[in-house]
Structure formats: C-alpha cells, structure tokens
Amino acid sequence: MGEGDLGLWAVLVAMIGGAIRVSTPFIFVSLGECLTERSGRINLGLEGTLVFGAMSGYAVAYETNSAWIGVLAAALAGTVFGLFHGWVCKLPRVNDIAIGIALMLLGMGLAFFFGKPYIQPVAPDLPAIPLGFWSSSPQVEAALRVNVLFVVGIALAFLIAWLFRSTRIGLVIRVVGDSSDAARAMGISVDRVRLLATAAGGALAGIGGAYLSLYYPGSWNEGISSGQGLMAVALVIFARWNPVNCIWAALLFGAAGALGPALQSIGISKGYYLSYAAPYVLTLILLIATSSTTRAVRGAPGELSITK
Amino acid sequence: MSKGTAIGVETLHMTKRFGDFTALDDVSIKITPGSFHALLGENGAGKSTLVKCMMGFYQPTSGQMLINDREAEIRNPRDAHASGLGMVYQHFTLVPSLTAAENLVIARENAPAVIDWRKEREGLQAFLKTMPFSVALDQPVNRLAAGEKQKLELLKQLYLGRHFLILDEPTSVLTPSEADELLGMVRDLTQAGALTCLMITHKFREVTAFADVVSVLRRGAHVGGGKVSELSHDDMAAMMIGDKTLTRSADRSGEKGEAVLTLDGISASDRSGLKTIEVESLRVSAGEVVGIAGVSGNGQMELMEVLTGQRPVSRGRVNVKSEAFHGTRRQARDLKVRFLPEEPLQNASAGRMSVAENLAFRTFDLKKNGGLNGKSTRTWLDRAGMSRLAVELVDAFKVKTASIESPIASLSGGNVQRAVLARELSDEVDLLIIANPCFGLDFSAVAEIRARIMAARNAGAAVLLISEDLDEILELSDRVLVMSEGRIAYETPIATLDVGELGRHMAGHA
Numbered sequence: 051m052g053e054g055d056l057g058l059w060a061v062l063v064a065m066i067g068g069a070i071r072v073s074t075p076f077i078f079v080s081l082g083e084c085l086t087e088r089s090g091r092i093n094l095g096l097e098g099t100l101v102f103g104a105m106s107g108y109a110v111a112y113e114t115n116s117a118w119i120g121v122l123a124a125a126l127a128g129t130v131f132g133l134f135h136g137w138v139c140k141l142p143r144v145n146d147i148a149i150g151i152a153l154m155l156l157g158m159g160l161a162f163f164f165g166k167p168y169i170q171p172v173a174p175d176l177p178a179i180p181l182g183f184w185s186s187s188p189q190v191e192a193a194l195r196v197n198v199l200f201v202v203g204i205a206l207a208f209l210i211a212w213l214f215r216s217t218r219i220g221l222v223i224r225v226v227g228d229s230s231d232a233a234r235a236m237g238i239s240v241d242r243v244r245l246l247a248t249a250a251g252g253a254l255a256g257i258g259g260a261y262l263s264l265y266y267p268g269s270w271n272e273g274i275s276s277g278q279g280l281m282a283v284a285l286v287i288f289a290r291w292n293p294v295n296c297i298w299a300a301l302l303f304g305a306a307g308a309l310g311p312a313l314q315s316i317g318i319s320k321g322y323y324l325s326y327a328a329p330y331v332l333t334l335i336l337l338i339a340t341s342s343t344t345r346a347v348r349g350a351p352g353e354l355s356i357t358k
Numbered sequence: 359m360s361k362g363t364a365i366g367v368e369t370l371h372m373t374k375r376f377g378d379f380t381a382l383d384d385v386s387i388k389i390t391p392g393s394f395h396a397l398l399g400e401n402g403a404g405k406s407t408l409v410k411c412m413m414g415f416y417q418p419t420s421g422q423m424l425i426n427d428r429e430a431e432i433r434n435p436r437d438a439h440a441s442g443l444g445m446v447y448q449h450f451t452l453v454p455s456l457t458a459a460e461n462l463v464i465a466r467e468n469a470p471a472v473i474d475w476r477k478e479r480e481g482l483q484a485f486l487k488t489m490p491f492s493v494a495l496d497q498p499v500n501r502l503a504a505g506e507k508q509k510l511e512l513l514k515q516l517y518l519g520r521h522f523l524i525l526d527e528p529t530s531v532l533t534p535s536e537a538d539e540l541l542g543m544v545r546d547l548t549q550a551g552a553l554t555c556l557m558i559t560h561k562f563r564e565v566t567a568f569a570d571v572v573s574v575l576r577r578g579a580h581v582g583g584g585k586v587s588e589l590s591h592d593d594m595a596a597m598m599i600g601d602k603t604l605t606r607s608a609d610r611s612g613e614k615g616e617a618v619l620t621l622d623g624i625s626a627s628d629r630s631g632l633k634t635i636e637v638e639s640l641r642v643s644a645g646e647v648v649g650i651a652g653v654s655g656n657g658q659m660e661l662m663e664v665l666t667g668q669r670p671v672s673r674g675r676v677n678v679k680s681e682a683f684h685g686t687r688r689q690a691r692d693l694k695v696r697f698l699p700e701e702p703l704q705n706a707s708a709g710r711m712s713v714a715e716n717l718a719f720r721t722f723d724l725k726k727n728g729g730l731n732g733k734s735t736r737t738w739l740d741r742a743g744m745s746r747l748a749v750e751l752v753d754a755f756k757v758k759t760a761s762i763e764s765p766i767a768s769l770s771g772g773n774v775q776r777a778v779l780a781r782e783l784s785d786e787v788d789l790l791i792i793a794n795p796c797f798g799l800d801f802s803a804v805a806e807i808r809a810r811i812m813a814a815r816n817a818g819a820a821v822l823l824i825s826e827d828l829d830e831i832l833e834l835s836d837r838v839l840v841m842s843e844g845r846i847a848y849e850t851p852i853a854t855l856d857v858g859e860l861g862r863h864m865a866g867h868a
C-alpha cells in the first residue's frame with residue numbers, strides 16, 4: 051500500500067467518522083426544529099437552547115458524575131426554553147422569529163454566566179459503541195466508535211416520521227401546522243399543540259447540546275457551538291420538513307464539517323479556515339440550488355411564518 | 359354510518375342583534391326531515407347569521423330552535439355536531455397537505471391514539487361503498503380539484519354521522535358540471551331520507567334544479583318562500599331584491615378593430631412546476647370581449663401571470679400592439695393596459711392603506727402636467743390631488759365607504775371590486791385583462807360590474823376575460839375560448855356557441 055493511497059483512505063475514513071460524530075447534534079436539533087415547524091411555528095432560539103443544554107448537561111454530569119443524568123438535565127433545560135418560547139408566542143401580536151432571536155441570545159448569555167465554574171472541571175463522557183472492533187487499523191477503529199446518541203437520534207427520526215403518519219398526536223400537529231382554521235374547526239387548541247411541540251423541540255435541542263459538551267468535542271467552553279442551532283433551520287428546509295430526510299441532511303452537513311479536521315489529520319493545513327467553513331458554504335449552496343422563483347417550497351407547513 | 363335518518367330543524371322567532379344592528383329579525387323557518395331546502399338572499403341579508411346561530415357560532419338574542427320537534431340548546435358548534443348538525447363552508451376546511459383518508463380520520467371525535475391504517479382504510483372503503491360517490495383516499499387534498507374537495511367535505515360530514523347539513527354556497531368554486539354532480543348527490547341522499555340539507559345560495563338555477571323548498575331572507579327578515587315547483591325565477595328575484603331595479607349590461611356597439619393583444623407560441627411552467635402551459639396563438643382585438651372558460655386549475659391563473667409578467671416564459675412572446683410586453687409599470691401605462699386580477703383585495707390592493715391611496719396607485723408618482731403618458735415622475739406626493747381623485751372616483755363608481763381615508767380592507771367585497779375597477783377604468787383603456795371579476799359578489803354588484811366591463815368594450819377596449827363562471831362568460835363574450843390542461847382546447851364565436859359542446863371541452867372529454 052503506497053503512501054498516497056493511505057492518505058486518501060485516511061481522509062475518507064476520517065470523514066465518515068467525522069460525519070457520524072459531527073452530525074449527531076445536527077440530527078437532534080433539526081428533529082427538534084422539524085417537530086416545532088410542523089406545528090406551524092419557527093423557533094430560532096434553538097441555538098441558545100443548544101448552548102444552554104451543553105452547559106447544563108456538562109455541569110450536571112460533573113456534579114452527579116453521570117453523563118446520562120447530564121443528558122436528562124439538558125433535555126429538561128431545553129424543555130423549559132421551549133415552553134417559554136411557546137408561552138410567549140401565545141400572547142397576541144408576538145412574532146415567533148423575534149422571540150426566537152431574543153431567546154437565542156438569552157440562552158447563550160445564561161449559559162456563559164452559569165457555566166463559568168465548569169470550564170476547568172472534567173465531566174464523564176457519554177459511552178460509545180466500538181463498531182470498528184473488527185479492524186486492525188486504528189484510524190478505522192477510531193472512525194467507527196459510534197456514540198449511543200447517534201443511534202438514538204436515528205431511531206428518533208423514524209419514530210417521529212411514524213408519529214406524523216400513524217398517530218393522532220402526529221396528525222394533530224400536522225393539522226395545526228397546515229391550517230389553524232381547520233384545526234380550530236375541529237376543536238383543537240392550536241396554541242397548546244404549538245406550545246407542546248415547541249417544548250419537545252427544545253428538549254431535543256438540549257440533548258444535541260449535551261452531546262457537544264459530553265462527547266464531541268467533549269468539554270464545556272463558550273465556543274462550543276458553531277451555529278448548529280441556526281443551521282438546523284436551513285437543514286430542515288433542505289430536508290423538506292421530513293424527519294427521515296433530516297438524517298441525510300445532518301450526515302451531509304456532518305461530513306462537510308469533518309472535512310477540515312480530516313484534511314488536517316493527513317497534514318494538509320493549507321486553506322485551513324476555508325475547509326472549516328465548508329458546512330456554511332454548503333448551507334448557502336444547497337439553499338440556493340434548491341430554491342425556485344416560481345414555486346413555493348414543497349412540503350412547507352402552511353402556517354409557517356417564513357413561508358406564508 | 360350513512361344509514362341514519364334525516365333530522366328536521368326549525369327556528370322559532372330567531373333574532374340576533376349586534377349592538378344597534380339587527381342582523382336577524384324574528385326568523386321562523388321550518389326545515390322538514392329529508393328535504394332539500396334553499397336559503398336565498400343577497401349579501402348581508404342575514405343568511406350567514408342565521409346558520410351561524412343554528413350551528414352555535416353565535417347565540418341568538420332571542421328565539422329558539424327545535425331539533426326533531428324538541429327544543430334544543432346549542433351553545434357551541436360542538437353541541438351542534440353532537441346533535442347531528444354539520445356545515446360545509448364556502449371555503450374549504452380540509453387540511454391541504456393531509457391526504458383524504460387522514461383528513462377523514464382526524465376529523466373524527468374519537469380518532470384513535472395510534473392509527474391502524476389497514477383497519478381504517480377498510481372502514482373507509484366500506485363507508486365509501488355506501489355512498490353514491492367516491493374520492494381518491496391517498497391523494498393529499500391540495501392536489502384535488504375544487505369539485506373533488508367539495509365532495510370530500512360532504513363525505514366528511516356524512517362520515518362523521520351528521521344528518522342535517524348546512525351548505526354555504528357549496529358551488530361557488532365549482533364548474534357547472536361539478537356543481538350539478540355534487541348537488542345531484544345531495545338530492546339523492548335527501549330523497550333516500552339519509553340527510554336533510556339547507557343550502558345557502560345566490561344561484562336560482564341551482565334552486566330550481568335541485569331544491570324542494572326555498573326560503574328568502576332580505577335585510578334579516580324572512581320575506582317569503584315556498585315550494586320551488588310553485589315559484590318562478592322572477593318571483594324569487596322579486597322577493598330577494600325587493601323593488602330595486604338592476605343595472606343591465608349595456609348593449610353591444612362599435613366595430614371590432616385591430617388586434618391589440620397577441621400571444622405566439624407561449625410556453626411556461628405551471629404552479630406545481632410539473633406541467634406546462636402552452637398557448638399557441640391568442641388574439642384579442644379592440645372592441646371585443648374574449649372569454650376564457652375552463653375548470654379552475656387548468657392553467658388560467660398561470661396564463662394571467664404570464665400576461666402580467668409575473669411568470670417567466672420559456673418560449674414565445676406576448677405582444678401588445680406589436681410591442682413585446684413585459685408587464686412593467688411604464689409599459690402598462692404607455693400601452694394603456696389594465697389588469698384586474700381575481701380577489702382584488704389581495705391581488706390588486708394594499709388592504710391596510712386607505713381607499714384614497716389605493717385609488718392613486720396608478721398615478722401617485724406622476725406629475726400632473728406630464729399627464730398619464732408623461733415621462734416625468736414626482737418625488738413628493740400630492741395628497742390633495744389624491745384626495746380629489748378619490749372623491750371623484752368613489753362618486754363615479756358608487757363605491758360605498760365610510761370615508762376615503764378608511765382602509766380598503768374594511769370595504770365589502772363588491773365595493774373593493776368597484777374601487778379597483780374605478781382605478782383601472784378611469785382613463786383611456788386599450789387592453790383590459792380581467793380574472794373572475796364577480797367572484798363572491800352579490801346580485802346587484804355583479805350586474806353593475808359587468809355593465810362597466812361592457813362599457814369599456816364598447817368604448818373600443820380589447821377585453822380578455824378569464825372566468826370560472828360560465829354564465830358570466832356567456833353574457834359578456836364575443837368569442838369564447840376553453841382552456842383545458844394548460845392549452846386552448848376550443849374556440850367559438852358566441853353566435854354559434856353550443857353549451858353542450860363547450861361543457862365537453864371544459865371537462866376535457868372532446
């Protein structure tokens with residue numbers, strides 16, 4: 051095996067591994083956003099929820115010495131943020147986008163404030179499943195160490211898809227998201243459904259944050275999120291509001307995010323910042339490529355304020 | 359579920375006041391089980407108020423209601439549903455992105471928490487077998503044609519076990535053949551004793567063709583009615599409009615002139631992006647009305663968008679007086695082209711701006727001495743001039759508004775249409791392109807607006823009328839085209855027009 055061969059393979063393996071590692075928070079946040087948006091409301095505050103989830107997950111994991119209790123705490127914190135967003139949006143003449151931006155900044159601010167004492171201590175990591183045990187190559191082994199949350203996220207995507215298709219709750223969410231008039235005519239409380247959908251979306255974003263601080267990168271600091279919460283909004287549009295598509299979109303974004311580190315691992319550090327910007331460039335390219343001037347976005351919930 | 363028996367409903371001295379305004383004045387109407395009862399009246403006659411009281415959306419100020427001869431208290435729509443009363447609205451209440459099956463199941467009061475689709479599907483199929491008509495269960499509702507949607511609305515009510523149905527202008531969005539089909543089904547169900555139906559309508563034809571009994575409301579009061587077989591159209595019209603005289607469409611005059619609008623080999627994609635609109639050749643000459651008939655959703659609105667320059671064409675050109683037309687403001691002004699899109703409140707006005715501002719939309723940025731065709735534009739608005747113009751137009755076109763400073767959205771549908779017409783027809787017009795100008799308007803407004811259109815034609819304008827109302831097409835057009843599946847499928851001068859032939863082309867069967 052030549053030197054060059056190994057290099058290319060290494061990049062590929064590193065990218066697959068990176069895709070799996072980097073995509074997990076994307077999966078959770080985008081599923082959360084998907085759930086919220088299908089109920090006809092957009093929550094731009096998920097970035098703040100994610101960062102606060104990362105902080106609270108890390109802090110609780112450190113205090114209790116259990117990563118899973120940390121994840122639970124992050125989900126709980128996310129739920130509180132979601133409930134707050136949903137509750138404020140219930141008030142008359144309130145714009146969900148403006149509230150989302152306010153909550154994003156609030157969440158980040160609170161996380162930095164409460165998270166100061168936890169930058170130094172080391173919290174327990176989330177466990178990973180060594181799917182690469184068969185390989186003798188350390189790169190392959192490292193790439194295929196798959197975190198439990200990744201598996202949970204994928205299962206969750208299918209669960210939510212099933213929920214939308216075959217349960218009353220799922221259909222009610224879709225009704226509310228598509229036509230609030232029809233929902234009211236059916237006697238469904240539109241605000242309550244949206245409140246709960248936003249809360250559930252917040253919980254998922256919180257878990258996404260906990261993954262960041264408890265597994266990859268695996269520590270709490272103020273630069274922990276690189277805009278995953280915001281990019282999830284673009285990702286959901288790209289996934290056409292379909293939870294299963296969210297997996298593919300998240301993996302794609304994850305792979306783009308892993309490009310920089312992968313290239314670096316084989317010693318290519320030229321254009322370092324450029325390759326780190328790959329996910330953002332990809333966001334732009336995808337949104338432009340899939341847009342159209344003559345027809346509305348397919349699959350968009352009818353009540354969504356950005357597509358109305 | 360369809361095997362239930364029809365329900366009879368009676369209102370006794372029902373009155374509803376909103377503040378000082380009496381919307382419903384001592385109305386007593388008896389609707390016997392298994393009858394097809396029509397409720398006629400102009401806009402604002404109190405039809406909607408009456409049915410909203412029956413359905414529990416409003417509480418009547420006084421009076422009561424009997425269901426199957428027993429006194430019933432309907433506090434909210436849920437009570438009405440529990441008593442077996444249901445309503446099909448003018449606009450659709452189906453959820454657009456859900457499939458028909460999903461819409462039916464989720465509408466059920468006792469929808470299961472986890473839906474076993476195999477079982478539900480079997481149940482739905484069994485239910486459909488007992489119905490005189492069927493719909494595709496797996497299509498998302500937004501892909502169904504208007505007639506299909508309305509059928510599904512009806513099916514939904516029956517599926518939910520409602521045996522007294524209020525239909526609120528159920529055919530306003532349907533073609534004549536779709537309307538006949540739907541109402542025929544309703545009549546079959548009432549005759550079978552499965553259903554009682556109260557239908558709000560403007561259309562006499564539907565009343566005589568399908569209903570058994572008619573009640574007429576005017577200004578909130580029950581002014582007459584009886585067996586349909588014993589009443590003529592004139593009797594009903596007299597009851598409905600009182601002793602008012604209607605504006606008749608002006609007679610045709612003037613000669614057909616040069617071609618003003620020419621379309622050659624136009625090709626554009628439709629709203630879904632999946633189909634194309636292809637118009638090989640279309641000519642509209644000065645002094646004629648060309649009517650484009652067609653079932654809604656066959657490309658008429660896309661054609662309108664091509665003409666207004668809102669939809670890019672992949673091939674072909676739109677010429678106005680042999681100049682390529684791109685729908686810019688400047689061109690529309692220079693070539694004297696005017697558009698009147700459907701639903702003018704949404705498509706041709708800014709709802710929250712005042713009537714005066716809306717009336718000035720075409721001229722607000724022009725200097726007076728430059729005239730309409732002047733090239734000079736102004737920076738500072740001439741508020742006084744705008745008000746003068748508004749007063750003039752409001753007067754000339756009889757727009758009923760509290761003040762010219764009221765937001766245009768506060769006007770009734772007919773008055774918004776009058777205001778927009780006033781704006782578009784106030785100067786010389788060479789080409790007028792109109793879509794569904796009378797949709798949802800009442801009787802007298804319709805007659806007046808059609809007369810305005812005829813007057814423009816007689817003054818030498820070329821008029822392209824896109825309408826889903828066949829009566830309107832037949833009344834106004836000199837030449838009738840049928841649009842079907844994005845193409846011009848048929849063309850005929852009005853003199854040799856055969857309605858049956860036209861209908862076949864509209865249905866796409868010829």
